[in-house]
Amino acid sequence: MTIGEMKNDLSIKGRNGISFILSASVIWLIITIIFMQSLEITQKNIGMLFSTGLMFPLSVGISSVLKTDWKYKNNALGSLGLYLNLAQILYFPILFWSMIKSPQDAIMIFAIITGAHFFTYGWFYNAKAYYISAPMIAIGIMFLGLYTTADNLWMIPLSMVGVLLLLSFALHLDYRKVVKRI
Numbered sequence: 670m671t672i673g674e675m676k677n678d679l680s681i682k683g684r685n686g687i688s689f690i691l692s693a694s695v696i697w698l699i700i701t702i703i704f705m706q707s708l709e710i711t712q713k714n715i716g717m718l719f720s721t722g723l724m725f726p727l728s729v730g731i732s733s734v735l736k737t738d739w740k741y742k743n744n745a746l747g748s749l750g751l752y753l754n755l756a757q758i759l760y761f762p763i764l765f766w767s768m769i770k771s772p773q774d775a776i777m778i779f780a781i782i783t784g785a786h787f788f789t790y791g792w793f794y795n796a797k798a799y800y801i802s803a804p805m806i807a808i809g810i811m812f813l814g815l816y817t818t819a820d821n822l823w824m825i826p827l828s829m830v831g832v833l834l835l836l837s838f839a840l841h842l843d844y845r846k847v848v849k850r851i
Contacts, residue, residue: 675746676795680847682738683750685794685840690833692727693783696720697829700776704823710772713822717776750793757786776825777814781807783829787836795847798839806832 670678703716732738760782767775784806791799809832810825817824 672746673795676793677847677851679746679750680794680796680844681851683794684735684737685796685798685844686750686790687837687840687844688731688735688737689724689728690837690840691731692724694830694833694837695727696723697826697833699723700826701823701830704776704826710775710819710822711768714768714772714775717779717826746793750790753789753793754786756789757782760786773819773822774814776822777810777817780810780814780825780829784810784832794840796840796843798836798843802832802836802839 699720700717703720704713706713708716764775764778764782767778785803787799787806788803789799791797791803806829810828813825813828
């Protein structure tokens with residue numbers, strides 16, 4: 670099996686990772702609700718971090734509903750997806766620094782890290798939507814963060830929800846094209 674065939678296999682079996690993107694949409698919606706509350710910024714940031722613990726269980730649940738196989742047992746590239754996701758954790762010291770030194774900016778930094786880590790999935794799933802959304806999220810959220818005040822930080826996670834839903838739609842369209850082609 671060639672690398673191209675393996676990537677197409679990943680794209681079809683894992684439906685371009687849509688279950689993870691939909692899970693992320695739910696989590697960013699929860700984060701939006703947290704940031705709409707009249708809590709201290711530290712409490713909001715802690716709530717943001719705790720809400721990410723839902724990622725794996727939500728992804729498993731959505732994967733079973735969509736009947737996706739993201740374990741990729743018979744694909745040599747399968748474990749690479751896990752490593753690509755774990756690489757995002759290497760950026761968490763920046764997030765933790767911001768939570769201590771500039772707590773108001775933590776939500777922006779977390780959104781940028783989340784968006785930027787999608788770039789490698791463009792190659793993994795052979796899906797252009799990831800290549801487009803990663804820089805769009807990183808740059809767009811940076812500009813949004815520059816002009817967002819403490820009273821409307823909820824706009825950052827709400828923007829992430831919107832972009833993630835658009836991304837999942839684009840990934841679904843790409844998935845259908847790949848299935849049709851093969």
